[in-house]
Amino acid sequence: MSYYQVVLEGKNFLIEVNGENKSSEFHTTRWVKASTPEAAKLAAVELVTNDESLVHITHNSDNSECSPTVYSSKLSTVSWMWYIRRKPGRGYTFHLDKNDRAEQNLQLSLGL
Secondary structure (H helix, E strand, O other), rough: OEEEEEEEEEEEEEEEEEEEEEEEEEEEEEEEEOOHHHHHHHHHHHHHOOHHHHHHHHHOOOOOOOOEEEEEEEEEEOOHHHHHHHHHOOEEEEEEEEHHHOOOOEEEEEEO
């Protein structure tokens, strides 16, 4: 087993901003232990998609225009000590997607 740092990106998450649902994107990092890099990516995505703090603030429904997606954008092997100190990771940095950024330049961070 190896230890990995996985940087993830999420797109099409409807988050309430100033009383309106806005399509948002986020970046986050998760640290996982896995047998292969592909298994590490899958484990990190699962941690995020099952995170109750993210599910709680997301206003997407089955009839939303776009489905939210989470994918890995960067993967690094880390030492076991780094993994132990950081695992599994938490928090998100949100920003409005390109369409909403043109309308309103706002960035909010959620570190739970």
